[in-house]
Amino acid sequence: MRLSRIIMALTVGLAVVAVPTAAGAAQPQPAPSATTDPPQPPPYTPVGPSLTVNRPTIFIGETVVLTGTGFGPNETVDIVVTVAPLAAPAGGQAPARRSDGSTVAMVPVAYQASAPLSFTAQTNGEGSFSKRYKPSVTGLLTFTATGRDSDRTASTELRVLHKKQPLPVTGDSLGTPMKLGGGLVGAGAVMLLLTLAWRRRQRLGGAA
Template structure:
């Protein structure tokens, strides 16, 4: 009789001890994703001049849409006050108002499509100077959130320089017109003087002249 009571007590104790474990197992558990493959985003070249283009390349993503966000740091070049322009020495000069269309700024967020291998390539043309941080993000059902970032720098546009050895300014048609006209006038005056000289000699030869 006592032995049966001992077995009953052990059975009840084990049942009570197992209840928290069973309750925990019944709660919804967060999904467990398999180890994610390494994703990568690169920017080439890493530094450009304004007017040039970045090339963004992503690898290791899942096939489908990938969101690219762009964060820009660093202020653009200081511009002269409205209605003025800067000389080469840094001073400002007033200018009359003219119509000017501000270029559309480059997007700060856009979407690309990774191919069946999870790769993509896209170009991006900045419209202002500064440091650009590109972040590629993708939400997947089996791998969770995939993300990587890369940075590029945009410098002010390089000033235009003439080709080496072309220090002399080209001669235009307007600059040639004055020497041509002057030379033609001198040639005409010389021809008149020659004709007058020949006429004077003939006059003396035939005795024509003052007596």
Template sequence: MRLSRIIMALTVGLAVVAVPTAAGAAQPQPAPTLTETPQPPPYPPGQGAATLTVNRTTITLGETVVLTGRNFGPNERVTIVVSVAPLAAPAPGQARRSDGSTVAMAPVAFQAAAPLTFYANTNSRGRFTEPYKPSITGLLTFTATGDESGRSASTEVRVLPRRGDQQPLPVTGDSLGTPMKLGGGLVGAGAVLLLMTLAWRRRHRLGTGAS
């Protein structure tokens, strides 16, 4: 009898202890909090990557192109850097010498200094329009970068030389060849005439003395 009471008391105590534990487990657990800050999209909604275009891709030296930038930052300054690559050189012409041989002609063109960095300002929609007048021939690459947004875009323009800018000059070391040949010929002819004159005078004197 005493043993059964002890077992019943232990059973009731264990039941009392287990009830709060089960009640706590049944309560809903709080959701874990997010500590990472969500990253914004690379471009604002409805706006794509930055672009840079020109109204003409090939011009002649002295003409003006218009650059148009889109999707840059609103109301920011855009730095535009110009890099120049030379155009493919045309085949040189040929000049004919007095002796019938030919010599290559090297084209010579004047190249003025060109501003290789300039700036533009965007409007509230991130757009700008900027004219540019190249002062050097070649393949020009324009790279525009927003100072604040860091967005960048590029485009190319081919600048051809104007007619008459290239003056072919003969590349030869025989510029004095013809005058020297003429001078040598005249000297030789003069020496022959002098010898003939001396011979004629000598013969004339000998003929006079014999008579």
């Protein structure tokens, strides 16, 4: 009888100990936090090519610098130049003004068309280049650069103007200086005659 009670007590004790262990095992485990993952870098966006000039407008005979970026490293870039005539200003070219205030129309200078030009440039390890260029024609020049290996293309524009010319001298403008010169010559002749007459009079007075 006593042995049965001891066995029953041990059984109850083991049951009491096993219940909390089973309850703890049945509880859901916490999900791993998403903040522990390392941040991912943003996707890489390649920079497009660009072509610029240091001066957008120049006069014929001056030099500009072409700068290209965003091309392939250490590649040859083909540059093609196309020329278009500049748009005429509103109202045409300004007339020349005469000395009396009137105006005379100027004859416009004929535009000299030119076939497209081409040359090459070599990029550095970063895909950039600089090239000096001296236009030989006037007009609106468009530069188009294309990489031979990367096939990247960029373009820019340049305005090339005629050199400033002095206003032409018209017939009326020449007339005024000639009139002034003739008047000065006449006044000099009169003064010379008066001087000769005065000297002659002095000589005659001294002889008397």
